[in-house]
Amino acid sequence: MTSAYAKPTSTEPASPDAASPVPTSPAPSSDGPGTAWAIAGTGLVTSVGADTGEVFEALCAARTGLGELRAFDTTRLRTRHAFEIGDRPGPDTPLLATEWLCRAVAEAARDAGLTEDLSDVPVLVGTGLRELRSVELAWLGRASFDLVDLHFGRALRERFGACDTHTFAGACSASLYTLALAADLLTADRADTVVVAAADTITASMYGLLDRVQTATPRAVRPFDRDRQGQLLGDGAAALVLRRNGPGHAVLRSVGLHCDARHVTAPDVEGIVTTLRQAHERAGIGPDDVNLVCAQGTGTLVNDAAEAEALARVFAPCGDDGGPLVTAVEAMTGHTSGCSGLLGTVIAVESLRTGRVPPTVGLRDPIGPASVLRFTTEGPLVAPELTTAQVNAFGFGGLNAAAIVGKAA
Amino acid sequence: MASEKWTGTPPGTPPGTPPGTPPGTATAMVTGTGVVLPGAKDAADLLAPEPLEAVGRVGPERLPSGRGARKKDRATLLALAAAALALTDAGLLDDEGLCVPGDTVGTVVSSNLGNLDTVCRVVESLSRDGTAGVSALDLPNASSNVIASSVAIRFGLRGANFTLCNGATSGLDAVGWAALAVETGRVTRVLVIGVEPANAVVERLAGGDAPVRLLDGSGAVVLESSASVRARGRGARATVARYTRRRDLTTAVGVATDGGARVGLWLPPQGETRAERAPAGLGEFGDVCDLGRTLPSASGALGVLQCAAATAWLADPGRRHNAAPTALAAAGGGATDDAAAAVLLTTA
Known part of the structure; x- marks a missing residue:
């Protein structure tokens, strides 16, 4: 295949345990169905x-x-x-x-x-x-x-x-x-x-x-929460x-990227929905397959409303009580800016690995569009059946991203 | 680096890829350039051997004006100007706007010093007057991605949008990542912009008491998949063949030239490593475009300007004469740089 970016080296460290690789797809397509x-x-x-x-x-x-x-x-x-x-x-x-x-x-x-x-x-x-x-x-x-x-x-x-x-x-x-x-x-x-x-x-x-x-x-x-005051x-x-090869604590199945191109700070529901669906499509899954969402949940008025509405729309096909668990940790960590998406990813990895999900601290009375989402308000929640997690991160300028993380085989 | 694996397009490979080629096998080609510098109106002007009159600032007549421009910082205005030139040059923008679906166009910006003026002005006001001293209009400008977002909003570019702030190599890194985004099929086209503003804040921070000459300007290149170039029926000007970032200049040049490909045009780094000290392993080269001699310190804009210049050279057989149809741009590798990067371009 052609590729302008030269590989760092041909003497990569060997896989620590090549005998039990996680399922991977070496096919040089984008992170499509089956890639992990x-x-x-x-x-x-x-x-x-x-x-x-x-x-x-x-x-x-x-x-x-x-x-x-x-x-x-x-x-x-x-x-x-x-x-x-x-x-x-x-x-x-x-x-x-x-x-x-x-x-x-x-x-x-x-x-x-x-x-x-x-x-x-x-x-x-x-x-x-x-x-x-x-x-x-x-x-x-x-x-x-x-x-x-x-x-x-x-x-x-x-x-x-x-x-x-x-x-x-x-x-x-x-x-x-x-x-x-x-x-x-x-x-x-x-x-x-x-x-x-x-x-x-x-x-x-x-x-x-x-x-x-x-x-x-x-x-x-x-x-x-209806009483949210903003982000910290x-x-x-x-x-x-x-x-490329395992073993791993979990597997990355896709990351969807999109830009609203609408406003330098305000979020856009359409753009977020597009991003989430792109992440699912690239992973070859549907909304039914996601059973945990690590939401961004900054606690700001407009961002939480937009994120909740987008989640409600994307997971609407799952029906009442059929959607994924949703957790948001910024009441405990604050908004860590550019770090927040990777922090969410590591939390997703740990949740898939341990079957435990952190509670959404600070949430008592969900805003309208969030009322259909299944939040982990009591915690920690023990959910050993988790297989697929979605991680959200949205930035100024409508820079939207969502990752799909799967349980290790 | 004895057994370096190289997976790039060998120089001389026929342009384009066959119809039906799966994602991940596209080649990134340059289909447009734009340059906004004092003393330079287009990419070919960068090939002049004499120093450009690039001291001072880009004139207001070359920057966007009007209501939409009022709240923008200088780096954003410079970037918007270069973006319009490059998109138009690539045939992607006309009087009615973008000519292709916005989802197919990504935006990659390189800038190291872009929003430092806003950050420093705001922190000074805060320490003097507290919250009352700052304006809400500065909020987007306090985030380093404001240039790329503003460009995306202005032209409706909805593909992946990211910003490299990666030091001396940043512009070449941006071109490398943009090429990867095209090659993997994440986007069909990418607008790559390198921009740095000259202002009192960055001059003081960069130079302390000693006056420094910093570039005020921007450059842009449009990269596009070979399939899209063919489908649109437009000619490409150059092909991005290789990108690498290594510990030093010699290693980067060695990897980018695959240990000895002939280089028709050598675009050396700015700073301590000059053209006359071409790194070992470069071999003979036909021509030189030394932006270290002709421009002030260009920081994050350098690599994009180099690729624009290289494109102008590659697309002009009259300039190339009998030189090899390749151009090698390198950046970084100086005493305080963390690494060196190189991009090899070939004719389309």
Whole structure:
């Protein structure tokens, strides 16, 4: 086949266990029906935990990372709350997103049985806000910062020897976009192993602008609830290792990508519906096959309404009580911007692997279109029969993405 | 890299792929270019050996104006201008709008410094005046994807839409990812834009006390699947044959040329690695387009401008004379860069 992107190397690390591969389809078509790439390792750093296990246990226990913001002064802002990663060395330190990213990548690599030498492995990073917090600190004269580190390449090279590294800035769906492109690399046979990662730290500019735009001053996040007040930002990093051959904790079956091309910030129900259906079609499944949705559920007025309506429409053929379970975790993690899609993906992987689903904390009285959805409001829910999960992430500019994750064979 | 697996189109491969070729076997071809720089009106102008008058800023007459333009940051305006030129050049845009379904066109933007002015202005206002000091209109501009979203909205491009902020190699990386999106069939066409704005914020952040010359401008190329080129009955100008990102320039060039393909046009990185120090393994090349000599530091715009220039060279047999029908663009590889990237283009 033809392909312009040169494969990183022909000396990829061997599969740790080639004897029991997960079902894969090496056919060089797009991630169509039957394709399933192994998710061989995961890593997470969020306000509720420092690795995948800690985060997932905390979410199942309904623990929240909510607190008063410490990274910068909020006395002249209306909003005061956020979900910050706890071991922040103090206020105003540059390169925190980079540090968390490296921790998540290291965990995912270790979990997948890779060494920390990633010199032959593409590393794709999705982010909403890059190292813009470091830029802010430099501009305010509070730290020195080299613009070379605005993207994550130099740190990934120093820490992991990685050279085929790519920082994608794509609003709040950035990391699912990155996941899609990683799948495309496998599809085009240009890599056998890809690290997909995401990192975001709260910037004062984004926090302040949301404070300006949101009518209310939320002190908590209430996804899909009638009393939701808006979103609160959170710090986060996530990573996973995607491989051609197993074993894996779960498999990636498809990622659908679409752009509304309607508005720079507002969501569009039609665009979201198109994206979800594209993800199903690419995975060769119908709405009936999905039994878990990791919704984005930011707790904003318009986004939750649009997401709920789109979910209700896409899963309407499943009938009353026939649709998938829906969970949304941002009441516990906050909105981790470009990281949120990959965080949702790792949660889906853990739910499929363990049969447990985190509760949708903060949801008491669902908004109209959400009333037909089956939320996990009590939790953690034990659902060992789960086979197929859908992960949603929607970003500014109508950058919509949805991933389909399947249980490992 | 002794046993490098290379799966690309060998130079000289006949253009296009047979009808009925399944997804994943398409070739990405360049069907349009657009350049918005002081001193350059189109891609061919980039081939001039003398420095362009690219100091200073693009004039307002070349940028979109009117109500829709008012809330846009400078990088977005520069990108919109290059987008219109490239889409029109590719025959995808006319007075009535986009000529193909919007779902078939993706958007890939490369910019490192694009929204730094907004971010810094907002954080300064916040620290001085709190929430009351900032405007809601800045919200979209605080997110680094604003350029690509705004372009998609303006022209109705509904395919995959993403932004590379990947340092010195970012523009070539954008071309590489756009080619992949075409090759895997994710989209039929991709508008690739490289853009950087010059303003006081980025000049101070990039240079500290020392004045730096930064590019103010944009470039765009349209990549399209060979099947679509054939179906639309338009000629393509060039083919994206290879893309790679490696630890250093020598390795990247070696992989992109498959260890010795002849290069007709060499487009070296800007910065420390100059044309006269062509990396080992490049071999003889026919012609040079050294944007490091003719343009200020172009950062994320560089790779796209290089590919636009390479396309103009490849599409003009009069320029090529007897040189090999290949152009190799490279970026990064300097002391502070994390890697080097290279794109090999061939004639269509």
